[in-house]
Amino acid sequence: MAFRDGKSDEQVLLKTTGLTKAFRGLVALRDQAITLRAREIVGVIGPNGSGKSTFFNLITGFSQPNSGQIEFKGRSIVGMRTSRIVALGIARTFQGSRLFGTLTVRENVLSAAQLRQPIGPIASVVRGPLYQRNVAAAEAIATELLDLMGLTDQSDRLAADLPYGDQRRLEIARALATKPELLLLDEPAAGLDSNETKVLAGLIRTIRDRYGVAVVVVEHDMDLIMGLCERIQVLATGEVICVGTPEEVRNHPRVREAYLGHS
Numbered sequence: 001m002a003f004r005d006g007k008s009d010e011q012v013l014l015k016t017t018g019l020t021k022a023f024r025g026l027v028a029l030r031d032q033a034i035t036l037r038a039r040e041i042v043g044v045i046g047p048n049g050s051g052k053s054t055f056f057n058l059i060t061g062f063s064q065p066n067s068g069q070i071e072f073k074g075r076s077i078v079g080m081r082t083s084r085i086v087a088l089g090i091a092r093t094f095q096g097s098r099l100f101g102t103l104t105v106r107e108n109v110l111s112a113a114q115l116r117q118p119i120g121p122i123a124s125v126v127r128g129p130l131y132q133r134n135v136a137a138a139e140a141i142a143t144e145l146l147d148l149m150g151l152t153d154q155s156d157r158l159a160a161d162l163p164y165g166d167q168r169r170l171e172i173a174r175a176l177a178t179k180p181e182l183l184l185l186d187e188p189a190a191g192l193d194s195n196e197t198k199v200l201a202g203l204i205r206t207i208r209d210r211y212g213v214a215v216v217v218v219e220h221d222m223d224l225i226m227g228l229c230e231r232i233q234v235l236a237t238g239e240v241i242c243v244g245t246p247e248e249v250r251n252h253p254r255v256r257e258a259y260l261g262h263s
């Protein structure tokens with residue numbers, strides 16, 4: 001399964017400029033800007049309430065910016081519905097689980113795969129060759145992703161019955177099933193132990209290498225962020241205070257100040 005079409009790795013995937021969002025006077029994100037290229041793994045960190053989830057919500061159309069621009073593959077996606085943004089190639093996971101607990105593990109992935117292999121009401125009655133092809137493609141994606149995420153043995157269990165760590169990996173499988181070029185992971189290591197977090201880091205690298213997907217990780221787990229990300233953007237009270245390599249960020253006085261209260 002290849003998600004990308006062999007364009008240059010230097011391709012700018014996502015570009016935000018002047019991105020600002022306020023909630024009744026409280027500025028959650030102010031003048032944020034980032035440029036993300038294909039296959040990059042970038043971290044977004046910051047103390048609680050610094051605007052990280054707001055950033056993801058704006059990119060995915062869950063909320064609209066007060067001002068600023070968001071371009072994905074060169075076109076503005078501001079004002080687009082989330083479903084359209086997913087169809088263009090952006091997928092995300094959430095801090096809390098959004099799995100369908102009463103569906104099986106496999107059905108959870110299939111339902112996401114069908115967002116990219118739509119089976120309309122007429123096609124599902126007629127069940128012609130296109131329907132058969134789309135069903136087969138969704139089944140193949142689900143099989144591959146469940147294998148990648150180590151969930152094949154759990155395929156027929158209800159999602160709600162999975163151990164927590166498996167649920168987190170299932171959420172990523174669901175996001176990948178929509179064949180994104182950009183994957184946004186909101187605190188993927190929350191609640192995982194250190195072994196599970198190491199496995200997760202390996203999986204995120206594999207996802208990037210195998211599918212050519214760019215990944216943005218919002219995370220409080222500094223070991224994961226520092227070990228995984230090539231670039232990190234640091235937010236504090238809605239403002240970008242620093243962008244750099246893990247080493248640059250670790251030693252930046254404003255970052256130390258934001259996290260430790262002194263520089």
Ligand SMILES: Nc1ncnc2c1ncn2[C@@H]1O[C@H](COP(=O)(O)OP(=O)(O)OP(=O)(O)O)[C@@H](O)[C@H]1O
Pocket residue numbers: 023026027028046047048049050051052053054055
């Ligand atoms: N829908 C909303 N209505 C009102 N205020 C909001 C809303 N969403 C976010 N905020 C506020 O905006 C600020 C940024 O919130 P956001 O959730 O983006 O932070 P965060 O960095 O993701 O925090 P955390 O690490 O705790 O998840 C916070 O002060 C938050 O209370």
